[in-house]
Amino acid sequence: MDISRRDLFQIGGKILVLASVGATLEQITGAAPPGEAYRMADHWWGMLIDIEKCIGCGNCVRACSKENNVPQGYFRTWVERYEIEDEAKPPRVESPNGAIDGFPPSTRTDLKSFFVPKLCNHCADSPCVQVCPVGATFVSPDGVVLVDQTYCLGCRYCVQACPYGCRYLHPETNTVDKCTLCYHRITQGLTTACCENCPTGARQLVDFKNPQDPIHEILRTQMVQVLKPYMATRAKVYYENLDGAVR
C-alpha cells in the first residue's frame, strides 16, 4: 500500500481532530472547578416566600418556564390558590395549568383564601437524593438540589420520593428535571428568574451564609415555617404568614 504525502496529512489531521475531541470529553467528565469568581463554599442558597404579598399573577411560573425551557404542561414552580371554608374540612386547592396564566377571579369573600407559590424546597437532607441509585441527583456544596442529566437513568425513584411533588420526567430527554434555583443565574450574581419577575417581592432568594442577608433578621423576628416540617427534610424554602392548612 502506497501512502502519499497528501494521505499522510489527511490522516494526521483526522487523528488530531479525534484527539482534541477526546480531550474535551475528558474536560466535561473531569473535575473542572466551577467558576473562578464564584466560590461554592461561601453560599448556602434558599428562598423566602411571603404569602401576604403573593397576588397569584403567575409571573414566576411564566418566567421560570421561559428561563429554563420547561416543557408545556410541566412546572418547576407553580402557584396554588387555597380556599378554606371550614377549618375542620380539607381546603379547596386549585392551580389551573400551574397558574401560568394567573387565576380566574374568585369572588367568594365569605371564606379564607390565599395564594401559595411552590417550588423545590432545596432540602439539605433531601429524600430525592437519598433514593437515587446512580448518584445523578445531589445537593451541591452551596445547597442546591440538582440533577446530572448525563447520569440520570429516568427510573423516577426521586419523583416518588419528593414529598413536595417538585420533580417530573422530561418528556423529550426522559431524564428527571426540576427547579435548579436558576443555578446558572445565581452563580453569576443574578437572582432567580421567579424572584426577578415577582412584582410584589413575595419571593426572595436568600443566602444563609451571607451575614448581610435579611433572612437572618426575619428568621429571628417573624413567624416563619417550612412546608411539611415533620418530614425532617431540612427544607430551605421558608414561608412567612403561612396558614396551617397548607401541605
Next chain:
Amino acid sequence: MRRWFRDSAHLIRPALVLMAALVVFLAIRTAIVPKAFGQYGHYRPGALDLVRQHPIAFAGQDACLMCHDDEAKARAAGKHAHVACEACHGPLAQHADDPSAHVPKLPEVANLCRRCHEQDAAKPHNFPQVITAEHSGGAACNDCHKPHNPHL
C-alpha cells in the same frame, strides 16, 4: 500437594474465576467512573458546570438600567418602582447583549394589567385591584394610566 481438608481442590477453580471477575469488574469500574466522581459527594462534579452552562433569558434589572435610565426614573416615582422591567416586558437578555438585533415588542396591555390587578378575594386586601369590566368600561388600561407610573 497436601490437601487442607477433604475435596478442597474443587474450590480452587471457582476462586480463580471469582478473582478474574473481580479484576474485570475493577478494570471496567475505573474506566467508566469519571475521575473526579465523589469529589464533593456521591455525584459527578462536572454536572455543576453542565447546569451552569444553561443560557440566561432574563437579563436582570441592572442590565436594563444601564441604558434605560429615563424609564427607570419615571418608574421610580410611582407605585411600580419595585416591579422589574422584565416582569412586564418579558425575557430580554438577547436584547441586552445586542440591542439592535433583538428589538422587544410592547407587551399586550389588556392581559398584562389584569393578571395582577383583576379583583380576587384571595389577593392581599391592601393590593390595588379592580373589576376590569366595571372599572374601565372596555377602554384599554393605558388610555388613562401610564404603565411606568400608573398614578393618574
